[in-house]
Amino acid sequence: MTIQDFATYIAGLPRVLAGAAALFRDADGRVLLVEPNYREGWALPGGTIESDDGETPRQGAHRETLEEIGLDREPGRLLTVDWTHGAGRPPLVAYLYDGGVLDEDELKSIRLQEEELLSWRLVPREDLAGYLQGSLGRRVLHALDVLAQGAGTVELENGNRAA
Template identity: 40%
Template sequence: MPDLAYYASLPRARGAAAALLLDDLGRVLLVKPTYSEGWTLPGGVIEADESPLAACVRECEEEIGLVPRLHGLACVDWGPPRADGVDAVNVFVFGGTITGEEIAAIRLPPDELSDHILVAPEKIPELAPPHVARRMDPSLRAMAAGRAVYLEDGRERPFGNGLSAAHA
């Protein structure tokens, strides 16, 4: 029988999930939150007892009014605790596509999101906060290669040649 007191004493990790959705021209769908500066990917916090994929699908349904066609995990990015007191977070980015018909059907919750745009990937750093923008290039490269990438604070962690994540 598991020691429940021991498990209850362990640290807990915050998690978030987002959808990196590309149209047929390779533009990225971004949404504009009403509660913070900058543009971001559709997504949000992983709730208790919810998987990252389920959170991504739920958040997209809530935020843009549709369940996206996701093709797989593009990125996991560990964000360290911030000086302002925000805890560390594991962000799961799932890659997918969105059609013109789906874009036309987007419905935003006005209390949470004020707008949406399709933007060329190179424009994302001008629009998104640094903690969002930093993972876009590695995520897009991983999507194109059909693999997932692991990041720590937006930087790809190399494995091999004697370097492991434990030695970071």
């Protein structure tokens, strides 16, 4: 196979998007959510991994946390990996890391990325369904369970356990 043939082969492969986020909580266990200005609903601090720059999922979660809420915190352990697919876009592999527990000073230091975010809030587990829809909501609940149980990473498909 020539270099040109290989390049053509690679260009013809299916595309998969990759995203990474961090799950932050406060001392009461409430989850930090952000409100994007470019779509309906709420989300976690996170976004698309910049694979053209060789960014890893962990690096992407760190960068997005710094950009979106101004916190320079390394992500903790990987809680969930979720393969999602929906109409009108390629599949997405979503990595969710433990962001840790934020103390009062860290919460006060949150600075939103005005180009993308309108607001942030802390939401108790029992109220998350009113803020997070579909696979993201299920992903966050699984991640909270992983944290509570001290278990390893959970593999998901569209927010549901894969096995």
